[in-house]
Structure formats: structure tokens, C-alpha cells
Amino acid sequence: MALEGVMRPGHAQVRVLELDKAVTFYRDVLGLVETGRDDSGRVYFKCWDERDHHSLILREADEAGIDFLAFKVRDELTLDVFRDKLEAAGIETEEKAAGDLLETGRRVRFTLPSGHLIELFATKTQVGNGIPMTNPGPWCEQSERGIAPIRFDHALLYGPNIAEVKKIFIDILGFYLVERVLTPDGEGEAAIWLSCGQKVHDVAFAEYPEPGKLHHCSFLMESWEKVLRAGDIMSMNEVDVDIGPTRHGITRGCTIYAWDPSGNRFETFMGGYLPYPDYEPLTWTFDNFGQGLDYPQRKLHETFLTVVT
Numbered sequence: 001m002a003l004e005g006v007m008r009p010g011h012a013q014v015r016v017l018e019l020d021k022a023v024t025f026y027r028d029v030l031g032l033v034e035t036g037r038d039d040s041g042r043v044y045f046k047c048w049d050e051r052d053h054h055s056l057i058l059r060e061a062d063e064a065g066i067d068f069l070a071f072k073v074r075d076e077l078t079l080d081v082f083r084d085k086l087e088a089a090g091i092e093t094e095e096k097a098a099g100d101l102l103e104t105g106r107r108v109r110f111t112l113p114s115g116h117l118i119e120l121f122a123t124k125t126q127v128g129n130g131i132p133m134t135n136p137g138p139w140c141e142q143s144e145r146g147i148a149p150i151r152f153d154h155a156l157l158y159g160p161n162i163a164e165v166k167k168i169f170i171d172i173l174g175f176y177l178v179e180r181v182l183t184p185d186g187e188g189e190a191a192i193w194l195s196c197g198q199k200v201h202d203v204a205f206a207e208y209p210e211p212g213k214l215h216h217c218s219f220l221m222e223s224w225e226k227v228l229r230a231g232d233i234m235s236m237n238e239v240d241v242d243i244g245p246t247r248h249g250i251t252r253g254c255t256i257y258a259w260d261p262s263g264n265r266f267e268t269f270m271g272g273y274l275p276y277p278d279y280e281p282l283t284w285t286f287d288n289f290g291q292g293l294d295y296p297q298r299k300l301h302e303t304f305l306t307v308v309t
Helices: 019-029 076-088 162-172 224-236 286-293 302-306
Strands: 006-016 033-037 043-046 056-060 065-073 094-096 107-111 117-121 151-159 176-182 189-195 203-207 213-220 241-247 253-259 265-271 282-284
Touching: 006 019, 006 117, 006 151, 006 213, 019 033, 019 043, 019 056, 065 076, 065 151, 065 213, 076 107, 076 117, 076 162, 162 176, 162 189, 162 203, 176 286, 189 286, 224 241, 224 253, 224 265, 241 302, 282 286
Parallel strands: 006 056, 065 117, 151 203, 176 282, 213 265
Antiparallel strands: 006 065, 033 043, 043 056, 094 107, 107 117, 151 213, 176 189, 189 203, 241 253, 253 265
């Protein structure tokens, strides 16, 4: 599938309560690669198999949560096209200058009706994945440290007005709806899963009364065995686990949800089917949401609906 518009999630900036403790966790337990620190004190990370300079930024703050989620678009011309489309739809945009984030070009920022800040960018320095570009091997030393996910995969965001959010992502940004959970009355959507390529989702939203909330950032693992190994590492390091190891009905992915030291939920995820834009979205009724979340137990865990940052 040719990716001509939005290509993939690019990075998330996450607020943490104690920066040093968070850096140790994301570097040594989750196994991300630290790639830089800026003058404002932010710390930058990438997953070992990502080529761009960073996909996660940590900022110390008094409250945990997410500052913004960014998507990488095809090129600078595409960035201008999206900015113009957003403005034409009455959505105010702000341009952040190149260099405001380390090794990152200019970004176009806007606020969703759910209260989340979204950014689009086209340029970021590629630092490689530790494997040679000629005659590469299948892994490198960085791939063996900690949980060691291969990429930042997606985020689930909680907030109000997700019907309006859905229109922005589909009508302006070119995403398509892959799956959805209906509201209890069957008249609306309680949660939506959206893709910009052939992944089962690149971002998801759930209806929630408070704006701008983070449910989780998800990191992709290579196999179910790697997810189980991640669970071992979590237990060895006394990480608080929320749900799993288990399998989703929604997306068919295999998962463990857990919390970082600041209370931000993260996911180690693998699997999922390969959708296409012409596929009819899969629908879950609210009474089967538990099966969609935790297929073996058919359980809608209370924390999944109520614990956000």
C-alpha cells in the first residue's frame, strides 16, 4: 500500500513525575535507546529498530499524561496540504519551528475536539537502528536490552466528542475506520480504531468526559514469546501490571498493559490482522466489549475504563 499522506505515528511527548526514575525505567526496563536531551530538560528515546531519531519524549511535570501525539507525513509539500485542509475546515493550526524538538523539522499543531494536541511533521533525522544498511544482520546489541520493543506502534486517547475526532481523521487526514465499539444504546460509538496504512490501528479514541487524557502508548513486539518475555521482565522489576498477558478480540492483538513509575499506562503488543481501506469496519456491541478487550476471560476490566493520565 502506497503511503502518500500520513505514514505512521511519529512520536509522543509524555509527562512524568520524576524524570530520573522515568529515564531509568524506559531505558533499562522497557529497553528504549536514549538519543538526546535538550535545553529544556526533555529526554528523547527510540525503539531499537526505528530509524528516526526519536519516537518518545519525556518531560518532567507535576501531573502525568500526554502533551501531544505526532504523525509523520510523506514530505514537506504534504505537510502544507494538510495544514491548508485543516484551516479550510475551521481548525486553527500553529506552526512550531524546525529545531524546537531535537533533530526534527517544522511541525503543524492543532487541537482535537477531544482536547488532545496533535502534530504533523515531515522531517526528522534518521539515526539508524544499529544494523548496517549493507548486508544487514537481523538484530543488534540494542535489541537484547530490557523488553526491547521494535517500534512505537500506537496510542489510545480518552476524551469527549470522538464522533467529531473521527471526521477529522477520516475526512482530512485520510485515515479509515478499522473497528469500533458501540455505545450501550447502540446509537453511537464508544471507541474507535483508526489506521493510516495497513496496520490494524495507528491511533484509537474512546469517549470520556474529561478532555486530553492518555490511556496508553503501545510498543510493538516481534512475537507472542517476546510479549511473554516482557511479562517476565516486568515481574523481575516489580512493574505494576494492569491486564495480561492476554489476547484482544478487537484487533486480534496479544498484549500486556502495565504502568510506568509515574502511572502512565503502556502496552507491549504484537499481532493483529492486516486491513485495507475498502474493508467494512468490524463492530462490537457494548455488551461484548469485555470479549473485545480480553478475549479469553471475556472481562471488561474496570481499570481499562477508568484509569487514565
